[in-house]
Amino acid sequence: MTVRTVVEALDRRYPRDWAESWDRVGLVLGDPDHAVARVLCVVDCVPETVEQALDLGADLIVAHHPLLLKPVSSLAPDTYKGRIIHRLIKADVALYTAHTNADVANPGVSDALAARLGLTALRPLVPAEGAAAGEGRGLGRIGELPEPLPLAAFARLAAARLPATAGGVRAAGDPERVLRTVAVCGGAGDSFLSAATRSGADAYLCADLRHHPVSEHLADGGPALLDVAHWASERPWLDDVAAWLRAEFGVDVVVSDIDTDPWTVQAVAADLPAFGEKENHS
The missing domain is CATH 3.40.1390.30 (NIF3 (NGG1p interacting factor 3)-like)
Incomplete structure (x- = not known):
């Protein structure tokens, strides 16, 4: 080969x-x-x-x-x-x-992300146009949870099932909001906030969400949001590609688990002195 x-x-x-x-x-x-x-x-x-x-x-x-x-x-x-x-x-x-x-493919990057989160009955968040149109292809996916979950519980599930990173998983919205339908997008996804709202999903998970778009989205009544590390949202796809290459060619395929997310430290309040106090390095 x-x-x-x-x-x-x-x-x-x-x-x-x-x-x-x-x-x-x-x-x-x-x-x-x-x-x-x-x-x-x-x-x-x-x-x-x-x-x-x-x-x-x-x-x-x-x-x-x-x-x-x-x-x-x-x-x-x-x-x-x-x-x-x-x-x-x-x-x-x-x-x-x-x-x-690979983002628009079916199966593609967002299919692998949705599978990690247990979503079923998948369909594109933004159906493909042009050369890629048809056969369930498109950017992002919308799927159903096996059972309803509050936003806070789904955030914990996402943190457990996606590769761990320093940034972890952040959620925006009412922690008790019950989720049944979830939209996902591997990689940066704030350009699809309006599509997530139109889809009727209860929550939307992607990477690289920014302060002002998130604030305005929630104020307009959009679905709850979950922000994960860019690398973590796309890492599941590697397992799919590797499995396909092994089946197609019988070749030795290794999936890299080196965390290439640029954020490497997360500090929480318990680790720091109170505001205005001097940090003791002794």
Whole structure:
């Protein structure tokens, strides 16, 4: 099996023309004729996951987030992205990205997130248009909980079932609000707040929610909100991709559990002196 073989199969599962026009997906680097014995699946291609790939002897990295989404003027080894690319090329490790084309797929990123939360009877939050339209494809998912849960209890369930991060899970709304229908979106989701409201969902879970949009959404009577770490919301998809690659090719596939969320510390009031008091470092 070669890089070309795996890339062609991934392109069939996540066609490149399903990606948003601004996105950059597909094979980023690597010799198409290089043999593949081991694959590493990651959310982010960063120095830590690159070193993991090299330590494992992986021949191919399948990543969700594009390394080269925005134009760069140099790939010199003294630049952040240049160092990554030089490291991969020297080690003969190929890099492939499936981003918004995997978001819109069915099954895709949000299906994996919804499954972790026990949601069933899934349908798209924002149905796909254009090349990706049809067959249940679209951004985000709406599903039903097995049994009604208060918002506070569902937040605890989400914290238990999603990968742990320093940021954890935050919820906005009445803690006792009973949830039956939940919308989810893997990754940043505040652009779909109005879609979540129109869907009639009782709550909407996604990443990267901001103060003012959340405040205005709740004031307008929108569903309760849950904010999770971006990495944690997309990490479940890696298990699906890995299982499919193993079934398709019988190849050794490793899923990276390196937490690439940039937030690494959460401080709670019990850990800190009261406001105005001096902290004792003794």
